[in-house]
Amino acid sequence: MDDSVDAAILAEVSRDPRATLAQLGERVGLGVSAVQARLRRLESSGVITGYRAVLDPEKVGRSLSAFIEITPLDPSQPDNAPEVLEHLSAIEACHSIAGDASYMLFVRVGTPRDLESLIRDIRAAAAVSTRTTVVLQTFYENRPIALEA
Amino acid sequence: MDDSVDAAILAEVSRDPRATLAQLGERVGLGVSAVQARLRRLESSGVITGYRAVLDPEKVGRSLSAFIEITPLDPSQPDNAPEVLEHLSAIEACHSIAGDASYMLFVRVGTPRDLESLIRDIRAAAAVSTRTTVVLQTFYENRPIALEA
DNA sequence: CGTGAAATTCTTAGGGA
DNA sequence: TCCCTAAGAATTTCACG
Numbered sequence: 001m002d003d004s005v006d007a008a009i010l011a012e013v014s015r016d017p018r019a020t021l022a023q024l025g026e027r028v029g030l031g032v033s034a035v036q037a038r039l040r041r042l043e044s045s046g047v048i049t050g051y052r053a054v055l056d057p058e059k060v061g062r063s064l065s066a067f068i069e070i071t072p073l074d075p076s077q078p079d080n081a082p083e084v085l086e087h088l089s090a091i092e093a094c095h096s097i098a099g100d101a102s103y104m105l106f107v108r109v110g111t112p113r114d115l116e117s118l119i120r121d122i123r124a125a126a127a128v129s130t131r132t133t134v135v136l137q138t139f140y141e142n143r144p145i146a147l148e149a
Numbered sequence: 150m151d152d153s154v155d156a157a158i159l160a161e162v163s164r165d166p167r168a169t170l171a172q173l174g175e176r177v178g179l180g181v182s183a184v185q186a187r188l189r190r191l192e193s194s195g196v197i198t199g200y201r202a203v204l205d206p207e208k209v210g211r212s213l214s215a216f217i218e219i220t221p222l223d224p225s226q227p228d229n230a231p232e233v234l235e236h237l238s239a240i241e242a243c244h245s246i247a248g249d250a251s252y253m254l255f256v257r258v259g260t261p262r263d264l265e266s267l268i269r270d271i272r273a274a275a276a277v278s279t280r281t282t283v284v285l286q287t288f289y290e291n292r293p294i295a296l297e298a
Numbered sequence: 299c300g301t302g303a304a305a306t307t308c309t310t311a312g313g314g315a
Numbered sequence: 316t317c318c319c320t321a322a323g324a325a326t327t328t329c330a331c332g
Contacts, residue, residue: 010204010209014202014204016200017200018166018167045208047204048202048205052200052201053159053162053199053293054198055163055294056198059196060196060296061297065244082288086288089295091292092292094289095214095284095288096284096285096286097216097282097283097284097285098283098285104216106290133247133248133253134248135244135245135246136244136247139231139243139244140235140242141244142201142241142242143241143242144202145204145206146238
């Protein structure tokens with residue numbers, strides 16, 4: 001991204017990636033082929049890494065979400081927690097963090113029992129202790145990144 | 150969502166919402182207009198709440214992300230933190246949580262100084278104390294929700 | 299960056315299992 | 316009800332100025 005037109009395109013495509021090139025063009029003040037060329041450049045240069053549909057978690061059986069902090073039981077062992085946990089599809093995100101724990105996961109499950117079994121799976125797969133913080137209500141998430149000029 | 154074909158459509162559209170109806174149809178074993186009808190129904194029934202482009206945070210000047218737990222300074226006061234914080238566009242998500250703090254935010258900024266000023270803004274706007282956990286590395290995030298059946 | 303034409307895709311109406 | 320086919324409209328694509 002280098003100028004304000006690209007920033008405008010990114011802002012629009014973040015909100016509504018299924019808009020037509022003509023619609024995007026109108027919103028940013030460009031013609032169809034100019035928007036297309038810039039979009040392609042933003043994709044192939046890796047500024048845009050992909051597209052997602054946002055689903056209502058309740059309506060797809062994932063009513064319960066939680067943060068799970070994890071810490072290796074044996075700090076002298078090699079630590080490959082992110083890889084060994086990757087196959088657990090309930091894990092939506094995995095970050096290494098500064099603080100007491102080593103990693104912060106964000107997970108989505110259907111029920112408290114699913115959460116219990118997920119936590120067990122995590123402990124077994126990665127040889128870690130866990131500290132779980134249940135989400136009671138989500139006010140907003142997945143807000144598009146706001147771009148400065 | 151009611152059956153396995155809808156689940157397959159959701160899985161595909163979660164990963165690649167810009168695929169054509171013909172591509173989606175081929176992947177789930179349906180014709181164009183059948184896929185279109187189901188997609189429309191999934192959208193208007195609120196199972197699909199929207200679409201997003203995923204941007205590379207580094208490349209849009211948001212190299213630093215963090216979790217911020219916040220707790221109201223005066224628990225007897227009415228608590229409307231999510232609303233008063235909503236205008237801070239660096240905040241990507243806001244959840245109410247079970248645990249010591251009241252809310253968990255996920256934020257993205259450009260620099261440590263931006264994080265400092267964001268934390269100050271949060272404290273001032275919502276009359277809260279904060280506890281910040283900086284993200285050192287993100288292994289994965291925004292993974293599509295995996296659907297059963 | 300815009301124009302224009304060809305290729306592809308979307309949309310809708312109609313009919314069949 | 317759910318799906319398919321088919322035709323017209325809209326969009327994407329790409330060479331050229």
